[in-house]
Amino acid sequence: MEDRRCIICGKEDEKGLFIYDSFVCHTCEREMVRTCVDDDKYRFFIQKLKKIWLKQNA
Numbered sequence: 001m002e003d004r005r006c007i008i009c010g011k012e013d014e015k016g017l018f019i020y021d022s023f024v025c026h027t028c029e030r031e032m033v034r035t036c037v038d039d040d041k042y043r044f045f046i047q048k049l050k051k052i053w054l055k056q057n058a
């Protein structure tokens with residue numbers, strides 16, 4: 001079974017999307033889409049996503 005633990009909130013969820021091999025739940029996905037670029041939360045998301053990208057390029 002796939003690991004469906006969200007990399008952002010850490011919760012397990014059936015719905016969501018995979019970015020490479022990392023899971024983002026539908027709640028966080030919606031949050032990300034809604035979040036403004038100058039919002040603190042946006043930077044938080046980007047930091048999390050950067051970790052995935054760095055892992056992919058390692």
Ligand SMILES: [Zn+2]
Binds near residue numbers: 010027029
């Ligand atoms: Zn989440």
